[in-house]
Amino acid sequence: xxxxxxxxxxxxxxxxxxxxxxxxxxxxxxxxxxxxxxxxxxxxxxxxxxxxxxxxxxxxxxxxxxxxxxxxxxxxxxxxxxxxxxxxxxxxxxxxxxxxxxxxxxxxxxxxxxxxxxxxxxxxxxxxxxxxxxxxxxxxxxxxxxxxxxxxxxxxxxxxxxxxxxxxxxxxxxxxxxxxxxxxxxxxxxxxxxxxxxxxxxxxxxxxxxxxxxxxxxxxxxxxxxxx
Numbered sequence: 516x517x518x519x520x521x522x523x524x525x526x527x528x529x530x531x532x533x534x535x536x537x538x539x540x541x542x543x544x545x546x547x548x549x550x551x552x553x554x555x556x557x558x559x560x561x562x563x564x565x566x567x568x569x570x571x572x573x574x575x576x577x578x579x580x581x582x583x584x585x586x587x588x589x590x591x592x593x594x595x596x597x598x599x600x601x602x603x604x605x606x607x608x609x610x611x612x613x614x615x616x617x618x619x620x621x622x623x624x625x626x627x628x629x630x631x632x633x634x635x636x637x638x639x640x641x642x643x644x645x646x647x648x649x650x651x652x653x654x655x656x657x658x659x660x661x662x663x664x665x666x667x668x669x670x671x672x673x674x675x676x677x678x679x680x681x682x683x684x685x686x687x688x689x690x691x692x693x694x695x696x697x698x699x700x701x702x703x704x705x706x707x708x709x710x711x712x713x714x715x716x717x718x719x720x721x722x723x724x725x726x727x728x729x730x731x732x733x734x735x736x737x738x739x740x741x742x743x
Contacts, residue, residue, distance in 0.1 A: 524549055544571055551656050558652045565591045565641070565649060566656040569626055572639060573662045576628045577677040577732050580665035585620035587635040589642040591649065596620050661734050676737040685725045686714035691733060695726065 522530075527545050530538065548567035555563045573579035587596045599617040604610045618635065624646045626639040641649065650668075657664055663677040679692045688711050696710030701720055708726070710717045716725040 547571060547574065554656055555652050561591055562649055562652050565645075566653050568639060569653060570656050570660060572626060572628065573657065573660055573664070576662075577734050578628065578663040578665075579626065579657070579668065580628065581624045581626045581667065583622060584625050584632075584637075584640075585635065586623040586625065586637055586640040586642075587618055587620050589623065589640065589645055590638060591641045591645040594642055663734060663737075673737050675734040677732050677734050680729045680731040680733060681708065681726050682729050683711040683713060683716055683726050685716040686711060688713035689729070691735070692728075693735075 524545050527542050531542050531546075532539070534542065547570060548564075551567040551570050552563040555566060558566075569579060588594065596619040598613040598615055599619055600611050601608050601614050602610065608614075620635055621642060623637075623640050623642055625637040626641075627637045654669060657669075661675055663673045663675050666672055680689065681692055681695060682689045690712070692708045694712045695708040696712065696715075696717070697706040698709040698717075699705075700707055709719075711726055718724050718726050
């Protein structure tokens with residue numbers, strides 16, 4: 516039988532290396548969080564905790580970046596945008612009462628790398644004020660992490676580049692997308708990975724697909740000519 520329980524960090528360490536694969540992932544994540552917190556020993560707890568979450572996001576996705584969008588709450592300071600109020604009284608409400616049909620939002624920084632978004636919410640979204648507080652600590656936390664970090668975060672070109680790993684179904688080659696040959700897109704506005712470097716099999720726009728992305732990736736040093 517399987518059981519579920521919540522454990523503190525020191526309790527998790529007791530099962531480190533002695534548990535199943537899924538449980539070990541939780542232990543490893545907790546250890547990474549604690550490493551980040553120790554590196555930021557003089558920072559406030561909410562800064563340490565949020566930096567730890569962002570380091571985990573970066574390591575799991577291979578990249579850390581943000582988008583600007585409207586959110587209703589800040590996950591770091593817990594600020595809520597609230598609701599608009601009624602400007603006049605009526606039969607069902609009084610002037611100044613909250614109008615729960617009109618939620619407010621503020622422009623925020625969202626670090627969640629996802630194809631699916633919930634309007635007004637992100638588990639890694641923070642307000643501009645918190646971003647100014649967080650940024651110096653985050654740069655320290657990310658210093659030795661081998662992932663692609665957006666220039667908008669560091670102010671510098673990324674040291675590493677996330678590169679997808681592809682597989683050729685014709686010759687069984689598997690390797691980095693940057694090793695593949697490239698062809699012009701149909702619209703002529705760029706290039707796409709098209710050719711196997713091992714057997715020269717080519718994906719044609721309306722032909723057989725020999726090369727497919729595996730869903731895996733690797734972060735490599737961003738050297739000119741290697742990660743173009």
